Structures are given as structure tokens and as C-alpha cells.
Amino acid sequence: xxxxxxxxxxxxxxxxxxxxxxxxxxxxxxxxxxxxxxxxxxxxxxxxxxxxxxxxxxxxxxxxxxxxxxxxxxxxxxxxxxxxxxxxxxxxxxxxxxxxxxxxxxxxxxxxxxxxxxxxxxxxxxxxxxxxxxxxxxxxxxxxxxxxxxxxxxxxxxxxxxxxxxxxxxxxxxxxxxxxxxxxxxxxxxxxxxxxxxxxxxxxxxxxxxxxxxxxxxxxxxxxxxxxxxxxxxxxxxxxxxxxxxxxxxxxxxxxxxxxxxxxxxxxxxxxxxxxxxxxxxxxxxxxxxxxxxxxxxxxxxxxxxxxxxxxxxxxxxxxxxxxxxxxxxxxxxxxxxxxxxxxxxxxxxxxxxxxxxxxxxxxxxxxxxxxxxxxxxxxxxxxxxxxxxxxxxxxxxxxxxxxxxxxxxxxxxxxxxxxxxxxxxxxxxxxxxxxxxx
Amino acid sequence: xxxxxxxxxxxxxxxxxxxxxxxxxxxxxxxxxxxxxxxxxxxxxxxxxxxxxxxxxxxxxxxxxxxxxxxxxxxxxxxxxxxxxxxxxxxxxxxxxxxxxxxxxxxxxxxxxxxxxxxxxxxxxxxxxxxxxxxxxxxxxxxxxxxxxxxxxxxxxxxxxxxxxxxxxxxxxxxxxxxxxxxxxxxxxxxxxxxxxxxxxxxxxxxxxxxxxxxxxxxxxxxxxxxxxxxxxxxxxxxxxxxxxxxxxxxxxxxxxxxxxxxxxxxxxxxxxxxx
Numbered sequence: 001x002x003x004x005x006x007x008x009x010x011x012x013x014x015x016x017x018x019x020x021x022x023x024x025x026x027x028x029x030x031x032x033x034x035x036x037x038x039x040x041x042x043x044x045x046x047x048x049x050x051x052x053x054x055x056x057x058x059x060x061x062x063x064x065x066x067x068x069x070x071x072x073x074x075x076x077x078x079x080x081x082x083x084x085x086x087x088x089x090x091x092x093x094x095x096x097x098x099x100x101x102x103x104x105x106x107x108x109x110x111x112x113x114x115x116x117x118x119x120x121x122x123x124x125x126x127x128x129x130x131x132x133x134x135x136x137x138x139x140x141x142x143x144x145x146x147x148x149x150x151x152x153x154x155x156x157x158x159x160x161x162x163x164x165x166x167x168x169x170x171x172x173x174x175x176x177x178x179x180x181x182x183x184x185x186x187x188x189x190x191x192x193x194x195x196x197x198x199x200x201x202x203x204x205x206x207x208x209x210x211x212x213x214x215x216x217x218x219x220x221x222x223x224x225x226x227x228x229x230x231x232x233x234x235x236x237x238x239x240x241x242x243x244x245x246x247x248x249x250x251x252x253x254x255x256x257x258x259x260x261x262x263x264x265x266x267x268x269x270x271x272x273x274x275x276x277x278x279x280x281x282x283x284x285x286x287x288x289x290x291x292x293x294x295x296x297x298x299x300x301x302x303x304x305x306x307x308x309x310x311x312x313x314x315x316x317x318x319x320x321x322x323x324x325x326x327x328x329x330x331x332x333x334x335x336x337x338x339x340x341x342x343x344x345x346x347x348x349x350x351x352x353x354x355x356x357x358x359x360x361x362x363x364x365x366x367x368x369x370x371x372x373x374x375x376x377x378x379x380x381x382x383x384x385x386x387x388x389x390x391x392x393x394x395x396x397x398x399x400x401x402x403x404x405x406x407x408x409x410x411x412x413x414x415x416x417x418x419x420x421x422x423x424x425x426x427x428x429x430x431x432x433x434x435x436x437x438x439x
Numbered sequence: 440x441x442x443x444x445x446x447x448x449x450x451x452x453x454x455x456x457x458x459x460x461x462x463x464x465x466x467x468x469x470x471x472x473x474x475x476x477x478x479x480x481x482x483x484x485x486x487x488x489x490x491x492x493x494x495x496x497x498x499x500x501x502x503x504x505x506x507x508x509x510x511x512x513x514x515x516x517x518x519x520x521x522x523x524x525x526x527x528x529x530x531x532x533x534x535x536x537x538x539x540x541x542x543x544x545x546x547x548x549x550x551x552x553x554x555x556x557x558x559x560x561x562x563x564x565x566x567x568x569x570x571x572x573x574x575x576x577x578x579x580x581x582x583x584x585x586x587x588x589x590x591x592x593x594x595x596x597x598x599x600x601x602x603x604x605x606x607x608x609x610x611x612x613x614x615x616x617x618x619x620x621x622x623x624x625x626x627x628x629x630x631x632x633x634x635x636x637x638x639x640x641x642x643x644x645x646x647x648x649x650x651x652x653x654x655x656x657x658x659x660x661x662x663x664x665x666x667x668x669x670x671x672x673x674x675x676x677x678x679x680x681x682x683x684x685x686x687x688x689x690x691x692x693x694x695x696x697x698x699x700x701x702x703x704x705x706x707x708x709x710x711x712x713x714x715x
Contacts, residue, residue: 044612044615044619045612048608048611048612120606120608233616233619234616234619235612235615235619236612236616242606242608242609243604416690417690420692421690423616423619423620423623423695423696423699424692425616425619425620425623425692
């Protein structure tokens with residue numbers, strides 16, 4: 001799509017207002033300010049995802065970054081947001097499970113902040129609606145930054161003179177917990193990321209991907225069925241359906257059936273406070289989305305993460321239990337881990353070793369070019385572990401054992417490439433608003 | 440069975456046996472019938488070596504004075520020339536059904552029908568509470584009203600399992616994706632270069648705003664093609680003949696986008712396949 005961005009605006013206006021083109025002269029409609037977005041980041045998604053009035057301003061972003069990096073927000077001055085979301089590591093910590101104050105392990109793998117602004121919900125179980133809500137919880141989580149309550153946080157922040165000045169300058173009042181969250185969220189909203197080799201390929205540069213990577217893209221849309229949850233197109237190029245699925249990760253290291261049965265009983269009997277504590281501080285946190293919705297068919301389900309920058313944001317899954325993307329492929333290839341709440345879309349895939357290699361190669365093309373070096377290192381590191389594959393079960397994947405049904409249609413790529421189906425389209429950058437610059 | 444019949448039957452049997460063997464043994468043999476080559480619009484040669492343009496009816500043509508064969512028209516020249524061609528055709532066919540050019544219609548222009556979705560959770564008014572004390576009674580999640588998240592963001596309208604639980608956000612993303620395809624189709628439809636044309640003619644010159652493309656009448660018997668055609672067959676006929684480009688593959692993104700655009704322009708028109 002190489003139309004001038006004015007046409008995008010026209011379409012957007014028509015879509016949003018529901019009136020005909022003739023009825024609304026586009027030049028008189030104003031759009032929410034959005035920064036200049038790189039290819040691979042959708043202006044439409046920006047509009048859908050950034051609430052009106054929450055557009056990041058440079059002042060809020062600067063204060064937000066300062067807070068994001070400040071260990072003084074934790075109870076013993078040892079942990080900042082950045083501790084688990086290290087910008088240099090793609091805003092993750094590279095550990096299977098993150099560590100909070102006093103070296104306490106938390107129950108989750110730290111998800112990347114990159115493109116988190118586009119998530120429909122925040123946290124692995126989607127318990128926060130917005131980045132503002134999200135920013136508060138780790139500060140108050142006893143295993144993360146360990147502050148007892150919001151009042152204590154703000155007492156401490158108001159005791160730091162530079163923050164009193166900063167908040168006064170940005171918000172025109174003394175520091176509040178809400179304003180603190182607003183600033184951190186503003187900083188996080190600038191952490192969008194596209195501009196991957198994949199985007200060059202979609203924009204028409206057929207040489208941007210190798211033959212193996214192109215084959216991986218075809219498998220992604222075809223035999224491997226990745227796109228059934230990791231859906232992506234030009235309007236929503238995140239490769240996530242933003243839904244919650246039980247793929248059996250929580251079932252491979254414990255008696256999940258017993259745990260789930262107990263958990264369901266507790267939730268039926270328990271009150272709000274107890275259930276939230278379960279989500280935080282017990283083995284029941286493995287029940288995932290269920291502890292948020294209390295709907296039994298959400299037991300053990302976690303959010304489909306974005307695949308943007310997936311190469312540099314391992315280890316994988318909500319508990320970081322899969323070290324490499326080869327492990328992830330093995331997990332899906334055998335149809336996940338059986339449990340009564342397994343998502344109905346899980347089945348064996350019958351992928352061969354070369355196909356798995358191609359898929360992994362493709363996934364590494366989704367990393368933003370500014371992380372090229374790290375991406376190469378991570379690929380090399382993961383490849384070196386290729387022969388340590390705890391999740392590999394070729395017999396199940398190939399249908400020689402178990403009863404996980406037929407594999408999905410396996411198209412002859414020479415005749416029909418499933419990646420050609422559908423309309424991905426290419427991304428048009430949004431108009432430039434010079435005041436806000438991407439860091 | 441007389442001798443004559445035997446003479447006929449035996450070679451036929453032998454042939455069909457051979458055919459069967461060929462089908463059974465050759466992995467390439469597919470039961471896909473091969474299409475005959477399409478008829479071509481043969482244009483009359485110009486005495487002066489001028490460029491001759493053809494119309495999509497497969498019959499009408501005209502010389503463009505002052506432009507030599509092999510030269511490409513400018514967009515302005517092409518618009519003038521195609522307008523004359525269309526005029527000639529309408530003179531020849533005064534009784535042909537002809538739709539006036541419709542105003543631009545955009546796909547998905549009307550908002551999706553309002554569905555009953557859960558009422559949004561009550562939101563605290565900004566500034567209603569004293570600063571820093573927004574911790575509601577209850578657990579940690581209760582601070583953000585975790586259970587209200589689906590309603591707040593309309594993130595999962597049915598709060599059910601994966602399939603069928605789609606949000607307004609999803610629907611907006613979908614509608615915009617379709618719109619993106621339509622927009623790309625609009626671009627290709629109006630761009631002789633994108634179509635791979637060699638004479639500077641683009642689709643919109645005969646079909647402004649995709650007028651008279653009638654996507655709702657396909658599949659139908661197309662006289663120019665001498666067979667039943669899909670919309671994409673007709674698009675390719677036009678690309679090959681008036682536009683003088685190479686036909687696009689079924690999976691070509693430009694073909695798919697143009698189909699999206701052409702259908703979008705006829706949104707709301709009754710489906711009447713086979714109509715002439």
C-alpha cells in the first residue's frame with residue numbers, strides 16, 4: 001500500500017465515524033497524535049490500542065524512563081522495572097523465572113515490554129487492562145519490588161526532591177501513584193518495535209529472507225498451523241490473537257489434574273482476596289487465566305505472546321520452561337501436553353527436523369534490526385543446544401505413538417504456498433509528529 | 440460383433456489401458472483437465488505504424504495518432520484515448536445496459552451492527568480519590584479489578600473459551616484489514632505500472648471507480664473468452680488485452696487486492712451470478 005497517508009486517515013475516519021466519505025471532509029477530522037512508526041508497526045493498531053488522552057508526551061516519557069530505571073521504587077532499593085525488563089536484552093531478563101527483591105523467584109517469565117502497548121490486556125493472565133494498571137502491580141507484589149502499599153511508595157517518592165520537582169513539572173502537582181503509573185506507561189508506549197527483515201520481505205524485497213526462512217513462513221501458515229493463534233497481518237502485525245490458550249505447559253511438570261481440581265474448588269469457595277493471593281503466592285498460579293475470569297474453561301490458559309522479537313526474548317512460555325525455539329517447536333509438534341483443559345486446537349503436527357529448522361529460522365527474522373547483533377548471538381546460542389531437546393517426542397509427532405489424530409493439510413509448496421493465501425499487506429508509517437522521538 | 444466393430448474396439452481398449460497405466464504409474468498425472476488457450480484480441484495493424492489500442496470487448500479498437508507502436512502513452516493521453524474507445528463502443532451499442540458511474544463506496548463503511556456486550560465496568564472518576572490511595576479493599580488483583588478487565592477493554596466479550604470469543608478490538612482490526620486490501624486494490628486498479636501494462640492504460644480509464652465491472656454477475660459466460668469465467672479471469676483478460684500486460688497468478692497479491700476493491704465498490708448489490 002503506497003497510497004499517501006491522507007487516504008489512511010480518510011479510511012480511518014470513515015471507519016470510526018461510520019459516516020460516508022461525502023459526509024465527512026477528512027481534512028477537518030483530527031487524529032490522535034502518534035509518533036513516527038517504523039515499518040512493521042501499524043498506525044491502525046496504535047489508534048486501537050492507545051486510549052485517547054494517553055498518548056505519550058516527551059516529558060512523561062522522560063520521567064517514565066527515569067522511574068523505569070529507578071531501584072528506589074522497590075522496598076530495599078535493589079530492584080527496578082528494568083531489572084526484569086532490561087532494554088538491552090529486548091526488555092526481558094533472559095532468565096526462565098524472574099527474580100524480585102531478596103532473590104525471590106516469581107512464578108513467571110518476564111514478558112517483553114516491546115510492543116506491549118498493543119496488547120489487549122497486560123500480564124500473562126491478562127489481569128490488567130492497561131499499561132497504567134500493569135505498572136502498579138509489580139511494585140506492590142511482595143515477590144517482585146515488595147512495596148507494602150501505594151501510600152508507602154508515594155511517601156518514599158515524595159521524599160526524593162528531584163521527583164517532587166519532576167512531577168511538578170510534568171503533572172503540575174506533587175507525586176501521586178496514578179501519575180507515576182501514567183509516566184511509566186508513557187515510556188512503555190514508546191517501546192514499539194517493527195523494522196524486521198520480515199517487514200522488508202513483506203514490503204516486496206523477496207531477497208530479504210533466505211529460502212529456508214521463506215519455507216518457514218509457508219509452514220507457519222500451513223502445516224505447522226502457528227497462525228491459528230499467532231495471527232498477523234498489516235493491521236495487527238504482532239503475531240498474537242491476544243487470547244488465552246491452555247497448551248499444556250503447566251501440565252508437564254506437575255499433577256495438573258489434581259491441582260486444577262483443587263483450584264476449582266478453592267475458587268468456588270474462596271473470596272476475592274484469597275483468589276488473588278493464590279494467583280500470586282501459590283502453585284495455583286499455574287491455573288493462569290482461570291484465576292482472573294473464574295471460568296472453568298480458562299484453567300491453565302495463558303496469553304498468546306507476540307512473536308515480534310521472539311528470537312531475543314527467550315526463554316519461552318509463561319514459566320520460561322522452554323529454553324530454545326527448537327524446544328517450543330518440539331512442544332507443539334507433539335500436540336502439547338495432554339490435560340483435560342487442553343485447547344481444542346492442539347494436535348500433533350508431524351513436522352520433520354528440516355521443517356523445524358526452517359520454522360525457527362523464520363521466527364528469527366521477526367526481530368527488529370536494532371537488535372541484529374543480539375539476534376545473531378541468540379540464534380547461535382540456541383542452535384548450539386539443538387541436540388539437547390527435552391520436549392522432543394518424534395514418535396508422537398509422527399503418529400507412531402498415541403492418538404493425536406491426523407496432521408493438518410500438508411500442501412505441496414511448489415503448487416500452493418499457504419503464505420500466499422490471505423492478504424498480509426505492507427505497513428504504511430503514520431504521519432510524523434516531531435515532538436515525540438523514538439528512543 | 441463384426442470385423443469393423445472389432446477394428447474400432449480393440450485400439451480403443453488398448454488406448455484406454457495405456458492411459459490407465461500412465462495415470463497409475465506417473466506421479467505427475469493429475470485428473471486436472473487442461474484449459475484451452477484463451478482467444479486473443481487481434482488488433483488491426485496501423486498503416487502509419489501508430490499505436491493501436493483495443494477495448495475489453497475484444498472487438499473495438501482505435502489508432503492513436505501521433506503515438507508510434509511500442510511507445511507508452513502518458514496517463515493524460517491514455518485517458519483521452521480510452522474515453523474515445525468507450526464512446527465508440529457506446530455508439531455501436533446504444534441499447535447496452537450501462538450503469539452510471541457510482542460514487543465511491545468503501546467496504547465496511549457502515550459500522551458493524553451493535554451487539555449486546557456486557558456493560559463496561561464502572562470506572563472511578565479521575566481525581567475522585569485522594570492521591571495514592573487507590574487500593575480498593577480486596578486482594579492484589581482487586582486493585583485493578585482484574586475480573587473486570589474483559590469488560591473494560593472489551594477484550595473477550597464472551598469470556599468463554601478461545602473460539603467464538605471475539606472482541607470489538609478484534610472486529611476493528613478485521614475491518615481495517617479488509618479496508619487495507621481494498622485500498623491496495625484501489626491503487627493497483629488505477630496504476631498502469633502496477634498492472635504491468637505496456638501502453639499506459641489502467642483499469643480505471645474504462646471503469647472509473649470500478650463502474651461496470653459487475654463482480655456480482657460472476658461466474659458467467661464471457662463472450663470474449665468463449666467460456667464461463669470468474670471475475671479474476673476477466674480481470675486477466677483486461678490485463679492481457681487493453682492493458683497489454685501479463686496475466687496475474689491467482690495468488691498474486693495484486694489480483695487479490697483488486698478483487699477486494701471491485702467487490703467493495705458493489706457492496707450491497709444483489710448477488711446474481713450468470714446475469715448478463
